[in-house]
Amino acid sequence: MILLSDKLWFPPVETASSEGVLAFGGDLSPERLLLAYNSGIFPWFNKGEPVVWYSPGERMVLFPNELKISKSMKQILKKDSFKVTFNQNFKEVIRSCKTIYREGQGGTWITDEMEQAYTKLNELGHAKSVEVWLGNELVGGLYGIDLGDVFCGESMFSAVSNASKVAFIHLVQKLKRENYKLIDCQVYNDHLASLGAREIPRNEFLRYL
Incomplete structure (x- = not known):
């Protein structure tokens, strides 16, 4: 397995292991x-x-026109109980993604180093957030990297039921209007599959990039 140095470089993605591991080391600079x-x-x-x-061999993605909204979610959206904003409180969203309790998980993969790195990307205009509010309280949201016509989702959180789904659905609808190609969801999970995300081969994903 490749150990990265200070050089701004990655090995070819085709050399990743069967688990998708490509390399170790390097830094989390905005450029890298x-x-x-x-x-x-x-x-x-x-x-x-x-x-x-x-760089996994199969990539979980959502094409905006394949978004699935259940009948129950449509009812929740229709009630209009939540207010949704875009990129208004990135720091609080990533902090909430980092600290919120997740059943079955011993901790968080969002380290202090990652929080600082993605906050810097937000300041540079490359990382964006979605916020979901109940009154004046931030109750859900997500953040990711905006590549211009592909959005790479990183993490989401819910402090109340369905808040992260509301964030995701509003994001997808916004990106659909702006003609984004897809939302990168990285790896499979049932929650994203229920919303219409599916796996595509890595080489197909790279063509969209």
């Missing part, structure tokens, strides 16, 4: 992160570990 995302690569590691870079 943007190179990674534009190359179909993302970091994912735990506190105390070196940075691990992934």
Whole structure:
């Protein structure tokens, strides 16, 4: 497995392991992160570990016109109980994604280093957030990297039921209006599949980038 140095470079994604691991090390500078995302690569590691870079063979994505909204979610959206904003409180969203309790997980993969790195990307205009409010309280949201016509989702949170789904649905609808090609969801999970996301081969994903 490749150990990265200070050089701004990644090995070919085809050399990733069967688990999708491509390389270790390097840093989380804005330049390296943007190179990674534009190359179909993302970091994912735990506190105390070196940075691990992934490029899985199958990529979970959502094409905006394939969004599925259940009948119950349509009713929730129709009630209009939540207010949704875009990129108005990135720092609070990433902090909430980092600290919120997740059943079955021992901790968070959003380390202090990652929080600082993505906040810097937000300040540079490359990372964006969606906020969901109940009254004046932030109760849900998500954040990710905006590549211009592809949005790479990173994490979401809900402090009340369905708040993260509301954030995701509003994001997809907004990106559809703006003719984005797809939303990168990275790896499979049932929650995203229920919303219409599906896996495509890495080489197909790279063509969209």
